[in-house]
Amino acid sequence: MNLNRRTIAAFALIAAAALALAGCNNTFGVFHEIQTEKAQVGTDQFKNTTVKALGEDSENYYAVMAKVFYRAKLDGTWTVLPIGAAQDTDYYCAGFASDNSSTIYAAVTESAGSIALKGIYSSSNQGATWNSLDITGLGSSIVDSLFLANGTLFVAAHTETEAASTYALSYWDGSNFVSAGLSNLNRPISAVAYAKSSYWAIGSDAEDADDDHVGRLYKGAALGSFAADSAASTPSGAEVIDNFTVNAAGNLLVTTSDGDLYTWNGSDWSTAVVDANIKLGALVQVPKVPSGTDYCLIIAKHDTTYGYYEYESTKRSGNATGAVFVPTSSNYTTAIYEKPVQAIYFSDDEDTLLIAMAAQGTDGYALYSNTYADGAWGGWTAE
Amino acid sequence: MKRTLVAFGALLLLAGLPLFAQAQEDSGLDYFGGLHKKGGQIISLTTGAEIPLFILPADAEATESTPLGIGASFSLGYQYFIANRLAIGGSLCGAFNTTIGGRTLFIAPVSAKLAYWWGRQPIEGVASLDLGASVLRLSGDGMITPFAKLGGGAFYQLSEAWSLGGMVYGWFIPEIHLGTQTDLTRYGTFLEISIGAVYHF
Numbered sequence: 139m140n141l142n143r144r145t146i147a148a149f150a151l152i153a154a155a156a157l158a159l160a161g162c163n164n165t166f167g168v169f170h171e172i173q174t175e176k177a178q179v180g181t182d183q184f185k186n187t188t189v190k191a192l193g194e195d196s197e198n199y200y201a202v203m204a205k206v207f208y209r210a211k212l213d214g215t216w217t218v219l220p221i222g223a224a225q226d227t228d229y230y231c232a233g234f235a236s237d238n239s240s241t242i243y244a245a246v247t248e249s250a251g252s253i254a255l256k257g258i259y260s261s262s263n264q265g266a267t268w269n270s271l272d273i274t275g276l277g278s279s280i281v282d283s284l285f286l287a288n289g290t291l292f293v294a295a296h297t298e299t300e301a302a303s304t305y306a307l308s309y310w311d312g313s314n315f316v317s318a319g320l321s322n323l324n325r326p327i328s329a330v331a332y333a334k335s336s337y338w339a340i341g342s343d344a345e346d347a348d349d350d351h352v353g354r355l356y357k358g359a360a361l362g363s364f365a366a367d368s369a370a371s372t373p374s375g376a377e378v379i380d381n382f383t384v385n386a387a388g389n390l391l392v393t394t395s396d397g398d399l400y401t402w403n404g405s406d407w408s409t410a411v412v413d414a415n416i417k418l419g420a421l422v423q424v425p426k427v428p429s430g431t432d433y434c435l436i437i438a439k440h441d442t443t444y445g446y447y448e449y450e451s452t453k454r455s456g457n458a459t460g461a462v463f464v465p466t467s468s469n470y471t472t473a474i475y476e477k478p479v480q481a482i483y484f485s486d487d488e489d490t491l492l493i494a495m496a497a498q499g500t501d502g503y504a505l506y507s508n509t510y511a512d513g514a515w516g517g518w519t520a521e
Numbered sequence: 522m523k524r525t526l527v528a529f530g531a532l533l534l535l536a537g538l539p540l541f542a543q544a545q546e547d548s549g550l551d552y553f554g555g556l557h558k559k560g561g562q563i564i565s566l567t568t569g570a571e572i573p574l575f576i577l578p579a580d581a582e583a584t585e586s587t588p589l590g591i592g593a594s595f596s597l598g599y600q601y602f603i604a605n606r607l608a609i610g611g612s613l614c615g616a617f618n619t620t621i622g623g624r625t626l627f628i629a630p631v632s633a634k635l636a637y638w639w640g641r642q643p644i645e646g647v648a649s650l651d652l653g654a655s656v657l658r659l660s661g662d663g664m665i666t667p668f669a670k671l672g673g674g675a676f677y678q679l680s681e682a683w684s685l686g687g688m689v690y691g692w693f694i695p696e697i698h699l700g701t702q703t704d705l706t707r708y709g710t711f712l713e714i715s716i717g718a719v720y721h722f
Contacts, residue, residue: 166662167705168626169696173580175588175622443661466582471660472622501623 165459174466178473180503180520181216183207189494189504192483193236197264199485199492200242201505201521202234204250208265209521211488216521219265221246222257229256233284235291238485243291245281253280258293275315276308288332290361292318292339296326307339309361319364320356327356331382333390334404339364340379340392353379355392371407373400385423386433393418393437399449412453416441422482426462428489428510434462436491438479444495445475446482463491463508465517473506473518493518556721557638557645563600563608564722567688569715570594571616571628574691577708585621592618592626594713600636608636612651614670616692616711620659628694628711630655630668640676645684645719648673655694669693676719684719 183203193200198208205227206219218227221244230252233245242265245258258281259268271291279295282305286292291310296303306321307330318339320327325342332338337358342351355374358364367374378395385391390402397416401408412418419438426432435449436456447453448462456463457470464470477495484491489510497504503520510516555561573589593616600610616628632653640646655668674688692711698704 162664163662164664164698164700164702165705166659166664167696167698167702167707168657168659168662168664169576169707169709170580170705171659172588172620172626173576173583173707175620175624176584177621178623468622472620472624475660 171468174468175472178520183216184503184505184521186498187504188496190480191234192481192492192494193234193242194238194485195236195240195242195264200236202231204230206231206234206244222259222268232281235284235286237286243284245284255281271310272314282326285330287330287337292330294327319362329381331384333384334388338390351378353377355379369407380418381420383421391421393421412437412447412449420479420481422484424484436482443475444478446479463515469517476500557602557606559602559604561602562722564720565598565717567715567717568595569713571618572712573618574710574712588621590619592616594715600634606638610634624660627658628655632668643678644675646675664696666694666696682721686717688715688717
């Protein structure tokens with residue numbers, strides 16, 4: 139085929155125009171984004187680090203890193219929480235849980251590299267005094283996490299041998315830690331919840347370390363009787379399960395690694411695709427106007443970036459036009475979207491959202507809050 | 522305020538360049554060894570500071586008066602003298618500015634250039650106008666926009682071929698959005714203050 143210069147020039151022009159159009163996002167205002175950016179000055183402890191869990195009691199918010207930090211809900215400053223009878227601040231927090239109203243729990247070791255458990259403690263007065271729980275029931279196992287569901291404290295722990303580690307879930311029966319019926323697992327339990335008169339736990343399974351994980355959703359009608367869920371259409375065994383929450387209707391909402399949202403309404407599982415083949419994570423249901431009944435889910439995600447989706451019947455990016463929780467697109471983009479979300483917490487008392495992230499290498503903060511006031515969400519502000 | 526003073530000073534300097542040229546021409550002395558004659562060519566390399574001036578129109582949601590920091594710029598250019606002292610050519614530029622939210626604005630203009638050169642050994646001056654298009658990128662999103670750059674500089678001849686000097690340019694970047702997104706249309710202005718090397722051949 140012979141191409142004359144004019145034809146080649148036309149092709150070149152078309153290619154250049156296509157490239158130009160591909161490089162444009164008409165809905166993204168570069169200078170508008172810059173104009174609406176806001177300086178974020180947070181607490182130094184949260185810069186370039188990871189906050190892995192959040193909690194609340196009647197007076198304080200709690201943020202968990204290697205240590206537990208707390209601040210008074212009203213204008214407090216973040217401070218290391220002393221734990222134990224000795225009010226020790228030299229510890230590593232292996233697990234933290236709160237009932238979001240009166241009691242907090244903490245499992246602490248000597249250091250991040252130490253498996254020796256100092257103790258598991260509870261406090262009902264914001265850490266002023268601590269009650270040490272009897273940990274003999276855990277034997278020599280190594281505590282990985284604490285969870286609280288339906289007022290019961292659960293401990294996920296593992297034991298190490300040269301051959302392999304095995305994982306188990308125990309619960310506090312009021313005087314001892316006893317087995318929840320999940321032991322000798324080859325993967326850890328990552329979350330526990332209570333919904334529709336059953337306890338639920340997230341785990342996974344694989345023949346050995348090189349195999350792909352298969353998600354396991356364990357269900358127990360009573361404490362101590364967890365077993366893999368086998369209801370029709372359950373995500374258990376069919377999906378990699380990432381996280382779950384309980385919504386205002388008491389339903390269990392489960393996110394998966396291929397972008398699905400499963401709902402257990404007490405009798406059936408249903409499925410919605412939030413974003414096909416996109417890994418989802420922690421989620422929370424938040425009233426768009428606090429105390430209202432019009433809810434929106436905030437769901438952590440990992441596509442080409444991180445951050446979260448707002449999800450009602452369809453998903454939208456956290457900075458999309460119509461996004462509920464940010465006043466400007468740039469607020470979400472500068473605070474959230476580059477960072478993997480670890481936990482999201484809504485404080486009904488204070489009409490405040492807290493979001494915990496992994497911020498290493500971002501030169502940004504790992505903890506932000508967002509408060510509803512004067513009829514609008516104020517946007518994400520570094521804690 | 523400091524930024525405004527710098528901009529004002531630079532513009533004064535720029536405004537003075539043609540007067541300087543006029544003064545030189547009036548002296549009737551020979552100009553720069555014929556380097557600015559028809560058929561001559563120039564390759565230039567520059568690097569310097571990129572100072573954001575203002576973005577218009579103002580945004581009602583804005584809370585910060587200076588959301589962009591001073592950044593860096595660089596350019597590579599080529600010019601061909603189509604007449605004595607008058608050259609046409611093009612340039613590739615790049616500039617980075619960090620935002621108050623910790624992001625980086627990347628501007629990459631590609632432009633055609635019209636330049637007027639004058640001088641008397643060992644000093645030469647140039648005033649030029651660039652027109653072209655620019656890539657704007659922020660957080661992985663962006664636009665391709667029109668681009669204009671106006672300014673000039675003065676150079677000291679180090680050898681027969683090489684000169685070294687400083688330049689001041691104003692950048693004008695209209696970010697045009699169409700259809701339902703016209704409310705995102707903004708006009709950005711920057712001041713480039715740079716040093717550069719010029720190679721004559």
